[in-house]
Amino acid sequence: MTSPETSGPADTLFIAVAQLNPTVGDVAGNLALARRTAASARDAGADLVVFPELFISGYPPEDLVLKPAFQQACRAAIETLADESVDGPALLIGSPWVDEGRLHNSVLLLEEGRISAIRHKVDLPNYGVFDEKRVFAAGPLPGPIPFRGVRLGVPICEDIWGPDVVECLTETGAEILIVPNGSPYRRSVYAERENTVVARVVESNLPLLYVNQVGGQDELVFDGASFALNPDRFLALQFPGFMERVRLSRWQRFENGWKCLGANMADRIEGDQADYAACVVGLRDYVNKNRFPGVVLGLSGGIDSALVAAMAVDALGPERVHCIMLPYRYTSQESRSDAAAVAEALAVRYDIVPIAAAVEGVEATLAPLFAGTRRDVTEENLQSRVRGALLMSVSNKFGSLVLTTGNKSEMSTGYATLYGDMNGGFNPVKDLYKSEVFRLARLRNRWKPADALGPDGLVIPERVIDKAPTAELAEGQKDEDSLPPYAELDAILERLVEREEPVAKVITDGFDAQTVTRVERLLNTAEYKRRQAAPGVKVTGRNFGRGRRYPVTNRFSEG
Ligand SMILES: Nc1ncnc2c1ncn2[C@@H]1O[C@H](COP(=O)(O)OP(=O)(O)OC[C@H]2O[C@@H]([n+]3cccc(C(=O)O)c3)[C@H](O)[C@@H]2O)[C@@H](O)[C@H]1O
Ligand SMILES: Nc1ncnc2c1ncn2[C@@H]1O[C@H](COP(=O)(O)OP(=O)(O)OP(=O)(O)O)[C@@H](O)[C@H]1O
Numbered sequence: 001m002t003s004p005e006t007s008g009p010a011d012t013l014f015i016a017v018a019q020l021n022p023t024v025g026d027v028a029g030n031l032a033l034a035r036r037t038a039a040s041a042r043d044a045g046a047d048l049v050v051f052p053e054l055f056i057s058g059y060p061p062e063d064l065v066l067k068p069a070f071q072q073a074c075r076a077a078i079e080t081l082a083d084e085s086v087d088g089p090a091l092l093i094g095s096p097w098v099d100e101g102r103l104h105n106s107v108l109l110l111e112e113g114r115i116s117a118i119r120h121k122v123d124l125p126n127y128g129v130f131d132e133k134r135v136f137a138a139g140p141l142p143g144p145i146p147f148r149g150v151r152l153g154v155p156i157c158e159d160i161w162g163p164d165v166v167e168c169l170t171e172t173g174a175e176i177l178i179v180p181n182g183s184p185y186r187r188s189v190y191a192e193r194e195n196t197v198v199a200r201v202v203e204s205n206l207p208l209l210y211v212n213q214v215g216g217q218d219e220l221v222f223d224g225a226s227f228a229l230n231p232d233r234f235l236a237l238q239f240p241g242f243m244e245r246v247r248l249s250r251w252q253r254f255e256n257g258w259k260c261l262g263a264n265m266a267d268r269i270e271g272d273q274a275d276y277a278a279c280v281v282g283l284r285d286y287v288n289k290n291r292f293p294g295v296v297l298g299l300s301g302g303i304d305s306a307l308v309a310a311m312a313v314d315a316l317g318p319e320r321v322h323c324i325m326l327p328y329r330y331t332s333q334e335s336r337s338d339a340a341a342v343a344e345a346l347a348v349r350y351d352i353v354p355i356a357a358a359v360e361g362v363e364a365t366l367a368p369l370f371a372g373t374r375r376d377v378t379e380e381n382l383q384s385r386v387r388g389a390l391l392m393s394v395s396n397k398f399g400s401l402v403l404t405t406g407n408k409s410e411m412s413t414g415y416a417t418l419y420g421d422m423n424g425g426f427n428p429v430k431d432l433y434k435s436e437v438f439r440l441a442r443l444r445n446r447w448k449p450a451d452a453l454g455p456d457g458l459v460i461p462e463r464v465i466d467k468a469p470t471a472e473l474a475e476g477q478k479d480e481d482s483l484p485p486y487a488e489l490d491a492i493l494e495r496l497v498e499r500e501e502p503v504a505k506v507i508t509d510g511f512d513a514q515t516v517t518r519v520e521r522l523l524n525t526a527e528y529k530r531r532q533a534a535p536g537v538k539v540t541g542r543n544f545g546r547g548r549r550y551p552v553t554n555r556f557s558e559g
């Protein structure tokens, strides 16, 4: 342990890494969480506690941060924490900060009852899901922050994704790099972060502590997975993904510089497991941070609603999940028993609400208007719309949030009914293609996240996974009557959506020309539906929502 009185630069530092889940806009709650963390870090003997990016406001605060009252609330919270820092530990904490009339994304060092240093983010990300240039002004290139005789370089998140800020910090004498982050999960993120951090560590020859937030914020999920890398690229610290954790790390000065000696090593889940955990955390935080008592969903006996039900139970526990089977004349016996089997395996409340009277009532009401017309997709969609209306009524009556279940293949092609099965407030599988829904359902039958509240073992019966997908809106209907087989559809969509490949390239790579052209047309025309769709968890590099923003009115087509 070091203290300011033991003069001379410190040779050892105890740094508490606060991988926490703040809530956007909840300044009082975030302040309370920072205060509790500071108190327990003090008891553990920390010199310094490091919080993630913009901890006091929550990240990303979007246009909320433009409100002067919000800026003032964040500033007041920081000043309170600074006042309280008299007995230590020091806090390195992120907040929006107005400096000379410009609003910055900043980090502040609070110690000995005052704000002893402020640094502003230099590189404001403005691509993909990020819009920081819209709300923040860039800061000047920073110098290190002196702390107990040690020069701390504090680049903020995107500041390490290029070489300039770290180069400047190194040239001005930084000895340790400490990076507060608001870095959201996407499948490729671990490789991206590793490449970035290794590059900065090699260029600077400095150890780097990467502190990321955890938790869901609308469609983004932050995975945490904080870590420390020493100059020899040795991974000295690894926190788990998708859960809060606060631990002390020990840093030591050697002849050739500083090193992290921390021993907190956790397994970091990846691949499908990480996707599943992201969906669960995103759903849990959306429901809890928006203060819903629970969720309700239509359970059809199909795989999409079965997977959503499993995710909901893992997120919230069975007592907060209500599943309703809404059968009509096209609902098979198989679907009825499969839905019941899923509900039983998940131990959720399960009701059966037949929709015939409502569907037939609406049909009779419309009969004079529709006289002389043929039955078509209108009557099919009516079934979906009646289900949507009934689920929304349950939501109104009991306050539960309706979960909608359309996967990314359906969202891409418009294969869902507007104001029908698209009704709902949140969609945990929105960014998963149908082929991935199958994979995650199989995965959930043999594995669940460590903090999942659902039962172990088989929760989605094999038959639900193996049978041919159907909307059951007409006799004998199968999805593949209207859409290309999912394996082919998803491979084409992945190229058009995630990779933004030209149609001509997808065709020369061996996909059927007519199918590719049709899929491109469906993708373009369905934008109007996606604009009205509920938000859902982002897991890919490019999700519908913040990640891919196309015009609705759009005459361009490559086909
Ligand atoms: N550019 C635009 N901007 C704004 N609104 C626009 C629009 N173009 C059409 N519209 C409106 O949208 C309506 C058409 O959309 P909508 O009413 O949804 O109907 P529509 O897309 O014609 O039909 C729904 C499709 O989804 C399938 N489905 C439904 C339910 C579940 C599943 C499943 O397996 O999960 C599949 C169903 O088999 C059918 O192929 C038009 O009548 C018009 O009112
Ligand atoms: N009979 C039903 N009872 C309850 N909900 C239903 C029923 N049919 C459809 N739904 C709801 O509408 C959504 C769209 O379902 P649909 O069967 O049309 O296609 P799907 O995309 O294959 O979904 P799933 O795999 O869940 O069946 C379902 O996920 C479910 O939430």
Ligand SMILES: NC(=O)CC[C@H](N)C(=O)O
Pocket: 053, 125, 130, 156, 157, 158, 159, 161, 181, 182, 183, 184
């Ligand atoms: N908050 C940020 O600056 C995030 C941007 C960064 N490239 C990331 O996702 O990790």
